[in-house]
Amino acid sequence: MKESRARYHAVLALACIAAAAWLLPYAWMVVTSFKTLPEIVAHPAAPLPEHLDTGAYREVFATLPVARYMGVTIFMAVAIATAQIALALPAGYALAKLRFAGKRFAFGVVLACLLVPAQATFVPIFLLFAKARLVDTMTALVLPFAASALGTFLVRQALASVPDEIVEAARMDGASEWTIIYRILAPMLKPTLVSLFLVSFVFHYNDYFWPLVMTTDDAVRTLPLGVALLREQGTGVRWHIVMAGNVVLSLPVLALFALAQKHLVRAVSARS
Amino acid sequence: MNPRARWHPWGMLAPTLALLAVFFILPIGVAAYESLYSWDLLTPPRYVGTANYRAISAHGELLHIALRTLGYSAIVVTGTMALGLALALLLDRPGRFFAFVRASVFSAYVVSWVAVALLWMWMLDGNAGVAGKLLRAVGAPSVSLLGDPRWALPTLAVVGVWKLTGYSMIVFLAGLQSVPRSLLEAAALDGAGAWARFRHVTMPLLAPTAAFVATTSLVTSFQAFDVVRIMTQGGPARATELFVYAIYEQIFLNLSVGRASALTVVFFVLLLAVAGLQLRVWRSRAGDAR
Amino acid sequence: MIARRDVLRACAASLALASTGCGRRARPERRDGRIVVTFWYAYGDLVRRVLLELVARFNAGQSRVLVEAVHQGDYFECLAKLRTGIAAGAAPTLSHVVCEVVPYLARAGVLEELDGYEGARALPFVTALGQRGAFDGGDDQPLVSIPFNRSTPIAFCNARQLDEAHVEPPRTWDELAHDAGLLTRRAAGGETRWGYEVPIGWWYWVAMVGQAGGRLVEPDGRVTLGGEAGEKAVRFWQRLVHVDRVMRPPPGRDYQAWQSSMESFLEGRIAMLWSSTAFLRYIEDNARFPVVAAPLPRDVRASVPTGGTMFVLLRGAPDEEKQAAWEFVRWMCDAEQTIAWSTRTGYMPVTRPAVERLVERGWYARHPNDRVAYDQLASVDPWPWTTDLLRIERDVVEPRLEDAVLTGRDAHELMDEARDDAARPA
Numbered sequence: 001m002k003e004s005r006a007r008y009h010a011v012l013a014l015a016c017i018a019a020a021a022w023l024l025p026y027a028w029m030v031v032t033s034f035k036t037l038p039e040i041v042a043h044p045a046a047p048l049p050e051h052l053d054t055g056a057y058r059e060v061f062a063t064l065p066v067a068r069y070m071g072v073t074i075f076m077a078v079a080i081a082t083a084q085i086a087l088a089l090p091a092g093y094a095l096a097k098l099r100f101a102g103k104r105f106a107f108g109v110v111l112a113c114l115l116v117p118a119q120a121t122f123v124p125i126f127l128l129f130a131k132a133r134l135v136d137t138m139t140a141l142v143l144p145f146a147a148s149a150l151g152t153f154l155v156r157q158a159l160a161s162v163p164d165e166i167v168e169a170a171r172m173d174g175a176s177e178w179t180i181i182y183r184i185l186a187p188m189l190k191p192t193l194v195s196l197f198l199v200s201f202v203f204h205y206n207d208y209f210w211p212l213v214m215t216t217d218d219a220v221r222t223l224p225l226g227v228a229l230l231r232e233q234g235t236g237v238r239w240h241i242v243m244a245g246n247v248v249l250s251l252p253v254l255a256l257f258a259l260a261q262k263h264l265v266r267a268v269s270a271r272s
Numbered sequence: 273m274n275p276r277a278r279w280h281p282w283g284m285l286a287p288t289l290a291l292l293a294v295f296f297i298l299p300i301g302v303a304a305y306e307s308l309y310s311w312d313l314l315t316p317p318r319y320v321g322t323a324n325y326r327a328i329s330a331h332g333e334l335l336h337i338a339l340r341t342l343g344y345s346a347i348v349v350t351g352t353m354a355l356g357l358a359l360a361l362l363l364d365r366p367g368r369f370f371a372f373v374r375a376s377v378f379s380a381y382v383v384s385w386v387a388v389a390l391l392w393m394w395m396l397d398g399n400a401g402v403a404g405k406l407l408r409a410v411g412a413p414s415v416s417l418l419g420d421p422r423w424a425l426p427t428l429a430v431v432g433v434w435k436l437t438g439y440s441m442i443v444f445l446a447g448l449q450s451v452p453r454s455l456l457e458a459a460a461l462d463g464a465g466a467w468a469r470f471r472h473v474t475m476p477l478l479a480p481t482a483a484f485v486a487t488t489s490l491v492t493s494f495q496a497f498d499v500v501r502i503m504t505q506g507g508p509a510r511a512t513e514l515f516v517y518a519i520y521e522q523i524f525l526n527l528s529v530g531r532a533s534a535l536t537v538v539f540f541v542l543l544l545a546v547a548g549l550q551l552r553v554w555r556s557r558a559g560d561a562r
Numbered sequence: 563m564i565a566r567r568d569v570l571r572a573c574a575a576s577l578a579l580a581s582t583g584c585g586r587r588a589r590p591e592r593r594d595g596r597i598v599v600t601f602w603y604a605y606g607d608l609v610r611r612v613l614l615e616l617v618a619r620f621n622a623g624q625s626r627v628l629v630e631a632v633h634q635g636d637y638f639e640c641l642a643k644l645r646t647g648i649a650a651g652a653a654p655t656l657s658h659v660v661c662e663v664v665p666y667l668a669r670a671g672v673l674e675e676l677d678g679y680e681g682a683r684a685l686p687f688v689t690a691l692g693q694r695g696a697f698d699g700g701d702d703q704p705l706v707s708i709p710f711n712r713s714t715p716i717a718f719c720n721a722r723q724l725d726e727a728h729v730e731p732p733r734t735w736d737e738l739a740h741d742a743g744l745l746t747r748r749a750a751g752g753e754t755r756w757g758y759e760v761p762i763g764w765w766y767w768v769a770m771v772g773q774a775g776g777r778l779v780e781p782d783g784r785v786t787l788g789g790e791a792g793e794k795a796v797r798f799w800q801r802l803v804h805v806d807r808v809m810r811p812p813p814g815r816d817y818q819a820w821q822s823s824m825e826s827f828l829e830g831r832i833a834m835l836w837s838s839t840a841f842l843r844y845i846e847d848n849a850r851f852p853v854v855a856a857p858l859p860r861d862v863r864a865s866v867p868t869g870g871t872m873f874v875l876l877r878g879a880p881d882e883e884k885q886a887a888w889e890f891v892r893w894m895c896d897a898e899q900t901i902a903w904s905t906r907t908g909y910m911p912v913t914r915p916a917v918e919r920l921v922e923r924g925w926y927a928r929h930p931n932d933r934v935a936y937d938q939l940a941s942v943d944p945w946p947w948t949t950d951l952l953r954i955e956r957d958v959v960e961p962r963l964e965d966a967v968l969t970g971r972d973a974h975e976l977m978d979e980a981r982d983d984a985a986r987p988a
Contacts, residue, residue, distance in 0.1 A: 014362055015373045022376045022434075028402065029391050041829065044400030063606075063633075087291070090284035097273050100281040109289060113296040115547035119495040119516040120540050123523050123532050124302035125295060126646075130313070135650035147291035164273055177280060206384035208498045209516075213524065216647035217602065217632045217654065224386040228502055229635050231390060238607070239394045246387045257382045261375060264382065268439060269446035313649035314670035327986060331979060400825070419813020419822075421968050508813070509964035524642045526957050 033057065033244035040240055056244035063241075064226045065218075066248060073205055073222040076141050081200035083146035085193055091147075092155030093181050097167060107156075113149035122213050129214065140214040141222075145204065151196050158192040159185060195267030198260055202253060223249055300540055307533035314527070324534040334538065340425060341494060341515045347429035348436060348493040353485055355433065356440025357478075361470070363441070364448050374445070378438035385435065385498035392431045393418070393503050418504055421511035428499050428512055435499075436492065440485045447481030448474070480553075487550040494546060515539050590882040596628040597886040600654035602647075603631055604640035604871070608844050609711070612906045620893055627886040629656075637871065638956075648672050648876065655879040656887040658710045658871040661696055661945055663952040665703075667874065673706040674875035679888045682708075685895055686914045690942040696868050697947045707872035708891050709912040711903070713839040714866045714938050715769050717859075721852035723755075723833040731834075731856035735773070735798060738834075738859050742808035745833035757808040759826065760836035761819035762799065762967045764955045765869055769858055770795035772865025772943045778954075779946035785954065785984045787977055794861075796966045796973040804970055811967050838869055839935040842908030846931065855931035857938045864941035870909060910935065950984070958983045 032040070033056050035049040060066065094100070095107050125144060129135045162185065170180045186193065211222040218226075227245040257264060275281050307324050311317035328334045359377055363370045380388065395403045396417050403417070417427040451474050459469045497516040500506060506513035506521060513521070519539065523532035591598040603613060610633065617631050634640035637660050647653040659667065667673050676682045682705055689695035691712045693705060719731050727745050732738040742757030749755070760766050771778065776791025788795070802809035810832075812823040820837065827835040828848050836858065837845075846853050858866055873891050875884050893899060900916035903909060905925065911917050917936070920926060926933040945951065962976045 011362060011365070012369075015370060018359055018362070019373045019376050022380055022438075025391055025395065025434075026379075028395060029387075032394065040400065041825075044397075045402050045405045063610075087288050091288035094275075094281040094284040098275045098281045098284075099273060100275060100278075103281070106281075106285055106289060109292060109297075111551075113292045115491075115543065115550065116296045116300075116540075117491070117495045117543070119497060119519075120536060120543055121296060121299035121303075123519060123529070123536050124299035124306065126523070126650075127302065127306065127529070128294075128299075130646075130650035133651045135646070136652040143291070144295040147288040147295075149292060149296070152288055167273060171276070177276060177284075181284075202382055206386070208384065208386045208501075212501070213520070216643045216650065216652045217600070217634070224384050228386050228390070229633065231393075231502075239397070239400070242390055243394060246390055250383050250387045253382055253384065254379060257375075257379060265378065265442055268381075269442050312670070313645065314667075314672055330983070330986075397822075416813040419811070421964075505818070507961075507964060508811075509968045510961050524646055525638065526953060527645050528957075 029243045029246050029250075032240050033247050035240045037238055037240065040238075056238075056240040057248075059238075059241045060230070060244045060248060063230070064245070066223070066226070069218075069221055069223040069226045070252075072138075072220050073224070076138065076211075076220075076222065077201045077204040079138075079142045080145045080204045081197045083142065084148040084151045084200055085197060087147050088151035088155045088196070089181050089186055089189075091152045092159050093177075093185065095152070095156040096159035096162075097164065110149050110152050110156075114153060118144070118210055122210070126213055135214060136216045136219055138220050141211060141220060144210075148196075148200065151200070154192060154196060155189065158189050162188060191263075191266070195263045198256070198263050199267040202256065202264065205253060300537075303533045303536040303540070305533075306529055307537050309530050311529040312527040313529060317529075320530065324530040325538075328531055328534055328538075334535075336510070337513060337515055337518050337535075338538075338542065340511075340513060341496075344425055344429050344432070344496060344514055345490055345493040347426060348432040348496075349486055349489045351429065351433035352436045352440045352489055353482065355437045356485065357444050357482070359437065359441045360444035360448055361474075364445055374441070378442055380435050381438035381442075386502060388431065388435050389499050389502035392434075396427065419508055421509045424504055424508055424511045428496075428503060431499055431503070432493060432496065436489060440489060443485050444478065444481060447478050451477045483553045487546070487553050491543070491546055491550060494543065515542075590880040590886075593628055596626060597882055599627060599629045599656055599883055599887045599890060601629050601631045601887070601890070602634045602640055602644060602654045602657040604634055604637045604658070605711075606633065608847075609840070609907050612903060616894065616899055616903065620890055624889075627889055629887075629890050648878065651878070653876045653878055655883040656873065656875055656890065658873050659707075660871055660952075661707075661868060662955050664693070664707045664872055664874070665697070665947045666949045666952055668703060668706045669949045672877055674877045674879075674884055675704040675706055676708070676875065676888070677705045679885075681892060682888075685892075687895075687912055688910070688914055688917060688939065690868060690939045690944075691910055691912045693872070695942075696872075696944055698944045699947045700944065703947065707874050708895065709870075710873045710894065711840065711870040711907070711909040712868055712872075712912055713870040713909055714868055714935060714942065715766055715836055715858055716839045716842070716935050716938065717856040718827060718835045718837055718845055719854045719856060720827070720830060720833050720849075721854045723830070723851075724854070727833075731854060732859045734859050735861045739798075739802060739806060739808070742802065742834065743806055746808045754810070755830070756810045756826075756832050758802065758834045758836075759810050759812055759823045759832045760799075761823055762811045762963050763819065764960045764963070765838075765867060766836055767792075767795055767959065767963055768867045769865060770798065770861070772867070773858070773861040773863060775862040777943070777946075778951075779948050783948075785948070785950070785981065787954075787959065787981055787984065793973040793977050796963065796977065799963075799967045800970060800973065803967055811964075839908050839910065840870060842931055842935065843906060844908070853931065855934040857934055857941070865943045866938055866941055867945065868942055905932075908932070908935070910939070954984050 031047065031049060034052045034054070036053050036055060039046065039050060095103065095110070126135065129140045134140050166184065167180055170184050175184065206224060208224045208228065211225050215221055215225070227249045230242045230245045308319060308321060309317040310320045310323070363374045395401050397404070417423045455473055456469055459473050464472065495516055496514050497520065500512050500514050500517040501520070504512040506517050515535070516539070519532050519535045522528045522535060601617070614631060617629050621628055632654070634643050640657065641659055641663060644653060644657050644659065685692075685708070687694070687709055691709045693703070693707050694701040696709070697703075717731060723745060724731070729741045729744055732741045738758065745755075745757035747755040768778065771788035771791050774788070774791035774794045776786070776788030778787055779785050799809070803811055812819040812826070823832065823835055824837060824841060824845065826832045828845065830851065842855065857864065873894075875887050879887070894903070895913055897913060897915040897919055900911050900913050901920060904911040904916070905920070911920060926936065958980050962980050965971055966973055966976050
């Protein structure tokens, strides 16, 4: 089943077009971020900046407390991802390994929640948090996501393929359920858990929606909100600054992607 | 296996179930309740019965929101599936170059919607955007894609396709791995051309994958918000007011909790319909896998 | 693998961080012995820079109060955050809000009544800009708002292009349509220079309703949206866009449209632009051609609304913080600060002493464009004191204006629908 030379060249050409369609926009973002305002006004489509001007980046760091926003964002994403795994393990264990009345019901609840996105619940949750005076706190950002229906589901699936004998042997050795879950089974699920952690981290690092509706000032403002604010200035948009903000926002995630590509790809395709 | 103590299973499930109940199930009840009141968060609520539902359906508003959301989803789902499948077939080849192209396409899925939306806004900028310059260079009429009510929604959907194609490509690539090479080779020996092999061997085997991609993309695109909030704020002339943005606008910009809740309830019912579809697909897939 | 200890540590840390956000409205916030006043503000770029400089100067000039300014996006973003902040008990002490929402917030009882504050009733505001003159019946209400960045809509003309076409800034709607025709140039490549542009929005429509002789709310409280005049204004825009084809509706909504039209004007692709006096300095500084400001043209009469925002203190804040915020507001109303703020941005000077001093210094003689904005105050129509005003603006009128102008739907039908919607309780 060998491809002809001509066909292989056609494939290469198409692949190059695909690469261009996805990479050129990034290139454009980076190029713009090194331009100056007069350049953008005079020659907006110039493919390269006259010289590498870092003024836009200085402006981003001057108008936004980038380090603080980034810290809040990473803390939030790590807290969510950690909590999800910590809670999904025992829940998944109970659903996968233990026999008890109401198991089908409990599993049904988890599955049902899988189908309810945050976008359908934010109005009532906002009202609840407003009443509890929790709007604009880290709690409002983390707590609603601390339990993950998807995570529970995936951990259950992964544990289902772990032989019962392992758990039985551990029980014989006198290990507590706690030890079995966190010390014995968790390491065995490492690939699943790492993927889960990464997907959750990336999702919440990037999330714009929830922080937007659950925060009111910059006490716990996240970086995506801050970068989006760079555009909402009222006077003419200074695209070089917005693009510089974009670069700052995207770089960590892209770096993580470059390092952990396999895990992320597996996590996304594993759900299928 | 039997639990060691009767309370163990529920103890282990308690934190998860409690959180899910508070943040996923209770809210639906709260929304249904609030949708019967007129409340602006600041002055006391008033019971108004179904007035909120009547208000959101007056002048066909609700219908338009639902149709717009469906239209956006239709473009995103068909676009990402067609492109994702094409790219998967094209890039399912060994070698670093193809791996690099796969990673490039997928990277858009990993980057924040904020970054993607802002980037495309800049490229589509009516005055200085490169997209307009390109279009004019090839002789297309000069339209402001985000400023024209006819074009704004399809434009947002195209941005959505750009962002999400990587996802469907990756899932299709995983699906392709389950197509046995031997089967393809046998078909080739029988004299089947590339198209015939795809049509009669690959496609049937990919059908469950395609169904999965379709339903997940549908649910994802149904929830579109960031792209609207950043690029068009629902405008021009409400042409891009999708469901979630409409809810957001009602509660946070118009401070109308009742109408926002009524919209939420309707949105939830729509989601249930989509979810029912999704569950059926998943069940049938699980059946295939066994 | 995630060790138990790490999980616990993360949980403890998140709890600690969470608790810092709770219950902070109970006591006044203090830092280094100074009372902290949180001040939410909107807008960016030049306006933001000038404001932050003034805040820094205030903070450096005394040691009792520390004003902490938090950026909240544009006006409507800021307002949305403010209202949700109030509802969630996370509101600041001080903010500024668009005029249209003041009656609503006052009725909701969330604004601090300022009559009892030292010197409040005696502040010498320019009548059209203070609460008293900015609202019909604004003086019958308790004082809840203090003018901050106030503006009116104004016409900016590219003097070079007007000279080339031998055109003077138009004084009537008819002249505007005619001149826009003379100024529009269609190039072969599809790039058009437009004679006239204005963001399709509430504020400019309100100006035109007044110019066409109408009013939004009748004295008996009926919301008529200008009746015939409201429809006439819409039809005038429809004619300029679809029939005469001398005006481009700028892309985007709200301030996106404002930004984009301003950029086009600065790039010389629009000859006449309606925008806010607020951008006078920004436009003058960034244009590479002489800019001439002109009052908006009249139809049956001259009329403009006021725009921009008023300072408000939030009632829920602790008393000491409100007193401290009041100190800052009063300081901002001193002639010196008022002058610094208005001359560097283009917003109107809000107090009479500031205006008098500017006249003495010959500021208006040297800056005729600023003079135009100031003179236009004579034709200000005050806002009705209607609690529903903001809802009418955002939910009822604005989307329909876009609809009418962009898709050409019938003006009468749309405005009828709007009146129907306005009568419906929120």
